[in-house]
Amino acid sequence: MYSYYTKIDIETCKRLIEMQIWSQSYQMGGIRGKVYYDSNDFQISKSRINSRSQTGRVFYGKFIEKDSGTIINGEFSLDTGVALFAGFLFTFGIVIWLYYFLNFFLGMSNDNISSLLVLIGMPIFLGFGMLGVKLGDKEEEKNYILYIIATTLNATINQDQGIE
Known part of the structure; x- marks a missing residue:
């Protein structure tokens, strides 16, 4: 402060x-x-x-x-607008990641390669988003x-x- x-x-x-x-x-x-x-x-x-x-x-x-x-x-x-958008985007990314995570490890996925790409790609995508917010400071x-x-x-x- x-x-x-x-x-x-x-x-x-x-x-x-x-x-x-x-x-x-x-x-x-x-x-x-x-x-x-x-x-x-x-x-x-x-x-x-x-x-x-x-x-x-x-x-x-x-x-x-x-x-x-x-x-x-x-x-x-x-x-406030940036914080709300970032929170929405982060929440949406986590929900998608959890969906593919559960489908992949419970064996319910028909396409394991796509699921694996989402499991690896989503944390990278969210990491770049957080890095962008940090670099904006x-x-x-x-x-x-x-x-x-x-x-x-x-x-x-x-x-x-x-x-x-």
């Missing part, structure tokens, strides 16, 4: 983050995101240029009011987003929690 502190109040933080998102919304490689005014939440991601992988991480943050300012807590996670994108948050809000790392 990343935690920052700023002397700016929550409403000003929301406006500053939204202006930063808006100012970069049409730039190639700029940031994208949303600010939720009703729940003090926001999300920021960096758009990608010439990238085959669109599984970049999204920073999900929350503004917490403090006596003399605001604490910004957040963490990086997969976009770029440290420079995370650092860029954290830099934008720190400079836009004139924030410093919160000494109470810091970075875990």
Whole structure:
């Protein structure tokens, strides 16, 4: 978890983050995101240029009011749509693999070579999928987003929690 502190109040933080998102919304490689005014939440991601992988991480943050300012807590996670699709694909792959696994080892398969190919190929396919998600995690994108948050809000790392 990343935690920052700023002397700016929550409403000003929301406006500053939204202006930063808006100012970069049409730039190639700029940031994208949303600010939720009703729940003090926001999300920021960096758009990608010439990238085959669109599984970049999204920073999900929350503004917490403090006596003399605001604490910004957040963490990086997969976009919800990407996470749901990956979960569906992984579940579907496991179900197919289990079906062929049981048919092959119980002797109920008519074509043992096809079953054997699925038994070997499906873990390879799922492994490449997980590798693609892992390779989509770029440290420079995370650092860029954290830099934008720190400079836009004139924030410093919160000494109470810091970075875990």
